[in-house]
Amino acid sequence: MASQFERQDNLLEDCVNSLKTCKELIETHLDGPERAGELSQLEAIVKDYCLLSFNASKSSEACREVLDYFNNESTDHDVDIDELYNTKLASKKQAFSGNYPEEEIWKEVFMGVRDREIEEVEQGTSQDDATEYEEMGDSIFCSNVFTPPVDPISKMVIQNPYKSKKCGHIYDYKFILQYIKSRKSKAQCPYIGCNNGSISVDQLVKDQETQSKIENYQRNTNTESD
Numbered sequence: 001m002a003s004q005f006e007r008q009d010n011l012l013e014d015c016v017n018s019l020k021t022c023k024e025l026i027e028t029h030l031d032g033p034e035r036a037g038e039l040s041q042l043e044a045i046v047k048d049y050c051l052l053s054f055n056a057s058k059s060s061e062a063c064r065e066v067l068d069y070f071n072n073e074s075t076d077h078d079v080d081i082d083e084l085y086n087t088k089l090a091s092k093k094q095a096f097s098g099n100y101p102e103e104e105i106w107k108e109v110f111m112g113v114r115d116r117e118i119e120e121v122e123q124g125t126s127q128d129d130a131t132e133y134e135e136m137g138d139s140i141f142c143s144n145v146f147t148p149p150v151d152p153i154s155k156m157v158i159q160n161p162y163k164s165k166k167c168g169h170i171y172d173y174k175f176i177l178q179y180i181k182s183r184k185s186k187a188q189c190p191y192i193g194c195n196n197g198s199i200s201v202d203q204l205v206k207d208q209e210t211q212s213k214i215e216n217y218q219r220n221t222n223t224e225s226d
Contacts, residue, residue: 008060012053019046019109032221033148033157040150040157046110050103054096062088146213152190153179161207161214164189167196170207177201 019042026038065088066081100106148157151172160173169191171179180187180201189196 008056012049012056015049016105016108019049019105023109036148036217037150037155037157039147043110043147046106047100050100050105051096053103053105058092058094059089061092146217148214148217149210151175152192158210158214161210162204163207163210164196164199165203165205166199167191167194169194169196170210171204173204176204 022042023039026035026042030038062085066085069079069084070081101110149161149170150156151158152169153175154172156172158170158172161170162173162176163170167189169189171190176190176199179190180199185198187199188194189199
């Protein structure tokens with residue numbers, strides 16, 4: 001009978017497999033802005049799963065420490081379980097790095113490789129192994145390309161990116177301007193989960209870096225189509 005930890009791992013693996021299938025369908029059946037928009041939304045979902053996996057890992061580690069505590073015959077078994085769990089969980093000081101391309105779920109969905117598979121390749125000593133690793137590295141590089149961001153209001157690929165100085169989120173200037181004017185003083189960042197409860201025009205700055213990336217992406221896409 002599978003343990004709670006095994007069921008949790010299996011559930012997460014099923015979710016990751018579904019995300020991989022979504023990516024394959026997007027890349028197979030969509031093109032141009034529609035494809036870029038769907039991939040951008042998929043990236044946002046995968047980021048949520050990376051954070052979920054990180055928090056679940058800390059929670060599982062705390063649970064295992066609680067089990068170890070009560071399996072030890074010399075410990076005080078009158079301790080409150082919830083209080084002990086919260087203490088163990090609070091001791092996990094490591095914060096989420098936010099470096100998503102280094103997270104295993106991100107690698108598995110967008111690069112088609114797991115950390116343990118990379119380790120196996122790195123441990124290879126033969127020339128064949130080295131060649132395979134180089135080919136895998138090329139594949140990873142090609143997969144980890146820039147995807148134009150999607151505007152949270154219009155759900156379209158952003159053409160004129162402006163960034164909030166307060167929360168850092170990026171919007172298409174045309175649509176965020178309309179949004180702010182319609183909401184007036186009640187306008188808040190339209191990204192789900194954002195704590196920026198008050199957004200105004202004077203918070204917005206042109207995101208030239210993202211603009212350059214979008215233009216380069218569009219040029220490359222047009223060249224490939226030709």
